[in-house]
Amino acid sequence: MNLLLIILLPLLGALLPPLAIRYGRSASAWTAAAITLAALLFALGPLVAVFGGAPQEVHWTWLPQAGLDIHLRLDGLAALFVLLILGIGLLVILYARYYLAERDPMGRFYGLLLLFMGAMLGVALSNHLLQLLVFWELTSLSSFLLISYWHHRSDARRGARMALAITGAGGLAMLAGFMLLGHIVGSYQISVILNAGDLIRAHPLYAPMLLLVLLGAFTKSAQFPFHFWLPHAMAAPTPVSAYLHSATMVKAGVFLLARLYPALSGTELWFFLVGGVGLATLLFAAYNALFQHDLKGLLAYSTISHLGLITLLFGIGTPLAAVAGVFHIINHATFKASLFMAAGIIDHETGTRDMRLINGMWKYMPHTATLAMVAAAAMAGVPLLNGFLSKEMFFAETLHLSALGAFSWVLPAAATLAGIFAVAYSARFIHDVFFNGEPIDLPKFPPHEPPRHMKVPVEILVALCLLVGILPAITVAPLLAVAAGAVLNGPLPDYSLAIWHGFNTPFIMSLVALAGGIALYTQRHKLFALHDRVFPGVDARALFWEFITWLMDTAHAMTRALENGSLQRYAALLLLTAVAAIAWPFLNSTAPIAGPVPAAPIDALTLLGALVMMAAAVVTTVWQRQRLTAVIALSVVGLVVSLTFVRWSAPDLALTQLSVEVVTIVLLLLALYFLPQRATVDSSNLRRGQDLLLATGVGGGVGLITWAMLTRPYTTIANYFVENSLPGGGGANVVNVILVDFRGFDTLGEITVLAIAAIGIFALLDNLRLEMPATDDGGRPWSSERYPLVLSQLTRFLLPLALLVSVYLFLRGHNAPGGGFIAGLVTAVALILQYMASGIDWTQQRWRLQYHPIIAAGVLIAAATGAGSWLYDRPFLTSAFGHFHLPLAGEFELATAMLFDLGVYLTVVGVVMLILANLGKLTQRSAGEGGT
């Protein structure tokens, strides 16, 4: 339970800081900090257990049939991330309290930060692939919101969009990869997958699966060539960069590599893909970092480079390399977060991040400078700092690799080269910013030390860098051991966390890197000039936007080509596709169309009905331009269809058809009033010929299919319903029992959709006033009598009769033709009749009912009936009825079905009335104003 709380606290707590902001900025910050602390507190117990060697695991069943359950697991690796996320999160919250300006909405900031924190904790703790993916996407979304926190700035918006596009695309690829992985293993549970490594690696789908999963990891961790979103995400407030873009979110990619390491690693493909991409990223980003003039840009590229290093370590695939990778995750998080915070302080105090302007800060803020310099030295890999230790392990691992054969020297050489660049850009960070003469044209001058508390988080992190660097064995060792143990999913290799391993090759590589880096930095001016000449403005961002523009243009062009706004064209395309789909199997099959089942004998009356229906249908089409006549002909079709239902023993269908028929007629007449009474012929003869051909094709095709279907023996599920209707659902009317019981959930969904549609229509019609024609199509003025006396007086007798019929249909619906849906339509029609005969005002004065609440009541009653079965510990809706009609409770069972039906009834009445009454009201006001 505690594990779930760790995630839920920040996720739900995200709502609180925006509420607390009304009590002041500090209140908001304290709320966020308290939530984080509480999560840390809940994590404490499980964490202690994990350090004691017992991973914590919980799971709740949700949809076991679909393999969708909630699985949480806290092992060493997850513990490491939980500590990073919550620990650094706490520091960032403190830091942001002072970083954000008065005008920045702080409540929103902390809310989003907590949302992200919860999502990230979810990623770390998930023991189920799909669940992990959900949290993974949630980190992308919350990061999008955080990057665009200053949404008035276009660079923030663009940076956020780019980050979302890249990581979102990666997430999609990863989803596909996860599906494959789940398919290969037969389970989405990560702890199962980790033990199925051999099965996975031997599977033919291993390669595509790995590629897709890695796409997700690489985009998230900004690996080359998907790195470019990270520098542009620097438009985010610096606390966000310190948190997301150094310590947590970008680590999600390498976290995934570490998480799935036992399952996926150990193949050549893994080595070349992960190692290759890691190496390329390491070198490319280290080189680029040196040429950034933006303080945060330098840090961003450095982050990419370090992420490349970690990726490379996991790619190398030896147990020791994996240990080094985990170690570097810890170290990088501490020194990079503190560097970002220091950069934020400098930005905050000087008003710029351009290193060409910021010089000589040592004089103005010696305290901050000291902290930043220690952290930067850790980044460079200077001895006695934590960065040195993991870098030494990295150098050592590059030496022990034999996979490259004769090219084994490449890796150590590349590692040293990357080390040289790392030292050079670290030197630039230190020297350019804190020394190098005097500041130039600073927006804020003179800069000074920030508020005391703003430095506390930096101090804590820098102290950690030092502690780990000097006393690794008594500080970081246990954490590293459990985390690395979890990554390897097996015994740990021998390694020693000592500062001094003797004067060996890795140490020489470190020395070369240090000396080379400083030498490189002293020659930086020549180098900058060279860089500008060789790579003038090569920018991945431009390529990205070009691609996006191309994508949008292509999409627009395709849309324009396919969707030109002509409904006829859409219908034609749709029907043409249908005809092709029907024709294809018919043309490719030699089987006769008619099956073995003989046709039923035909009687004269049925034949007559069929002929009348066909004739009426043809006439409807032929008369379609004289709208009213066509509507009358259409009514005949509807009538004969109802009779057909009766003829083939489907009285419920007949009743529904009859009611729907008249409601449709009323609806059509309401709409026709606003349309021209006669339509002109607009299409050419050729076009009409084509349409005729198409219509014949579709009609003939559907006819053939029906013929083929009906003449073949087939088994239906109907028998099941017929047999179980009375014993299982307590009603003799199978149709109604299906609606309210067997398929009750469908019905609930349908009435909900109906309610939404009605409210949508209401929203469209509300306050809409249309021009009314003053005369009919013959030019005659309308009859002056709005409500003919005979009509209005006599129909009043009909209302109670009709309501009686509707109650009758409703009450007996469960056992005989009828039910809530039909009864609802009948009631609605009875009311509509009063509207037509006596007017809206007259009716509503006597029938004071709002239709919105009726609809709401209907849906709620139906839903509550379904939920009521929970009280009896039964699943929603379905089995509840089974429960109720157990011994003695036959009556009771009927009652729940009827209650559900009542919900259907109310919804139908409300929906029909809301739509028709509002269509009628379109003219009401203006008719009143006309005074006729």
Added chain:
Amino acid sequence: MLNAAIVFAFACIAAALLLNFWRLLRGPTTPDRILALDTMYINTIALLVLFGIHLDLTAFFEAALLIAMMGFVGTVALCKYLLRGDIIE
């Protein structure tokens, strides 16, 4: 004898329906067509009741009842449309 009467009545109603439909097709005015449709509804009621007697089933009464009601509402709507254009005002 009952059977013969039922067959006779079926024949009468069927012929009546055909004649109604013919009037509906012929027109010539819209009220003619509305009247024809209304008569078809009424004859259908007779047809359903006959059907019920013939099969000895009461399951068709609801349908007959609804046809009586819906047919009337349809006629009112169509006439109101001719008279006023706006059927719900």
Added chain:
Amino acid sequence: MLDTLIALFLVIGGAFALIGSIGLARLPDLFMRLHGPTKATTLGVGGILIASVLHFSSRGDGLSLHELLVTLFLFITAPISAYLIARAMLHLRGDDKP
């Protein structure tokens, strides 16, 4: 005996319904045509409904009264329909002066 009665009502009903429809088809203008369906056909349907009442009541399930509801409906609505159709025709002819 009862069967004879039922048969009689069926024949009368069928005949009247047919006659009403013949009137609808054959008479020269709408105002004349109105008489057929409204009077003869309504009566015809009434006859068949009575036959039905007799038939289902004779089966021993008690008096069958569904048909009365249908009849009631028909007898209330038929004049209204006829009135409205006539009004509509008058309106179309331009004689609509209430």
